[in-house]
Amino acid sequence: MVEVLIGVGLLVALFVGFNIGGSTTGPAFGPAVGAGAISKFLAGVLMSIFFAIGAWTIGRRVVNTLGRDLVYDPGVFTIETSIVVLFFIGGALFVGNYVGVPASTSMTAVGAIAGLGVATGELNWTVMGEIAIWWIVAPLVGFWVSVMIGRYVYPTLNSWIAITQTEGALVEFDRSGVLPVPQAGPNTTRREFFGTIVLVSIGCLMAFSSGTSNIANAIAPLYGAGVxxxxxxxxxxxxxxxxxxxxxxxxxxxxxxxITDLPLTAAIVVAVVASAIVIGLSAIGIPASFVIIATMSIVGLGWGRATRTATVTGSIRGEDETNVSVGALAAEEPGEEAPDIGEEEPEDIPQASDLFNPSTTGRVILMQNLVPVISTLGSYLTFWALFAFLW
Structure with a gap:
């Protein structure tokens, strides 16, 4: 009977892992895919490899934290309770993936474990409070850092990096040797090739970071139960x-x-901001809300670019100094000269909705908060009822 229960628990854990792969690949490689740097298939392959490396190395520490430290008595993780916890984690994540919105696996998993801890009176509120505070602060930091970059720094970064996207494949493989060797495509510039390597490398780093924190969300309950x-x-x-x-x-x-129109330069900015915050949280032992931080960084950069204003000094329609909306300049490509302020044709000026999609953003934020709530409340109510009436 025990072997059957362990088998059921393992199947549920695999279902959770399946949904973690669906939920975290987007934040790690969405910028690279959106910028046309890599295909969706290659993004999945890279995610699989670097997630596994992160899980096998540093991920063990987070498994121990969620399986042992978040509750006072790890004995609450029986095979039966672990199956129920994993069921709520996997089910809630599947809801987010089904509607195409990546939910935070850390928030969903910790919420389900917290529901068990509250129902049994074994939740370590000190550890839970520290994690929750960082979950609030970190996305706000990512959002506002990205807003400031998009609003005030992005044009300068764009001119420095000067990555233009050319026609044709960014990368080709030289198969003349024993192993295929990647090289720049026929129309790819040196800066574009270098920028693509940087962008994909950062995605791999984020995948590694995801493995260090998110493997615990799939297996910690079973590990706490003694597997x-x-x-x-x-x-x-x-x-x-x-x-x-x-x-x-x-x-x-x-x-x-x-969510937003994301050229290659912007994608690099988002990846750097998000990965820096995730690595910082991992360094102090906090299970990072990987999806929320990356998503809010994308939203922040898109909003910052769409709402950027500039102060222009000179004679413009008889005024010495004028604050002008420069949505058009927020979308300029390297090497292109923007028209003089006031001389653009109305149809040539991108609107804010061209750079930042409020409806999609609202759907993403709603689902990313709803999914952990489903997991937490479902777990708590289930265990409260079981312990109150059955156990």
Whole structure:
């Protein structure tokens, strides 16, 4: 009977891992896919590889934290309770993936475990409070840093980086040797090739960071119940790979195309801001809300670019100094000269909606808050009822 329960628990854990792959691939590689740097398939492959590396190395520490430290008595993680917790984690994440919105796996998993802890009176409120505070602060930091970059710094960065997207493949493979060697495409400039390498490398780093924190969300309850860690990490990583290569296509579209128009320079900015915050949180032992930080960075940069204003000194329609909306300049391509302020044709000026999609953003933020709430309340009410009336 115990073997059957462990088998059921493992199947549910694999379902959670599948949804983690679908949920976290978008924030890691959505900017690169949206900018046309890599394909969705290659994004899934890279996500699978670097997630597994992060899970096998640093991820063990986070598994121990969620499986042992978040509750006072790890004994509350029986095989039966672990199955219920994983069911709510996987079910809530599946809701987000089904509608194409990547939900925070850390918030969803910690919420489900917290529901168990509250229902049994074993939740470590000190640890929970520290995690919750950082979950509020970190996305706000990512959002406002990206807003400031988009509003005041982006044009300068764009001119420095000067990455233009040319026609044709960015990267081709030289197959004359034993192993294929990547090289720049026939029309790819040196700066474009370098920028693409940087962007994809940052995505790989974010995938690694996701593995260090998110593998615990799939296997920590079973580890707390006494199942060996190494087989769980291997099985969880394999399930993440399946999700990254399949259901992640929806979240890659949402994060790469639907929220904001994301050229290559902007994609690099988003990846740097998000990965820096995630790594910083991991360094102090906080399970990072990877999806929320990356999403808010994308939203912040898009909003900052769409609402940027500039103070122009000179004689413009008889005024010495005028504050002008420069949505058109927020979307300029390197090497193009913007028309003089006031001389643009109305149809040539991009509107804010061209750079920042409020309706999609509202849907993303709503679902990213709703999914952890579903997980937490569902877990708490279920365990409250079970312990009150059955156990």
């Amino acid at each position: 060996s860690m190494n087989p769980l990490i291997l099985a969880g990583s394999a399930a993440v790979a399946v999700g990254a290569l399949s259901i992640a296509r929806r979240t890659l579209d949402t994060l790469g195309n639907d």
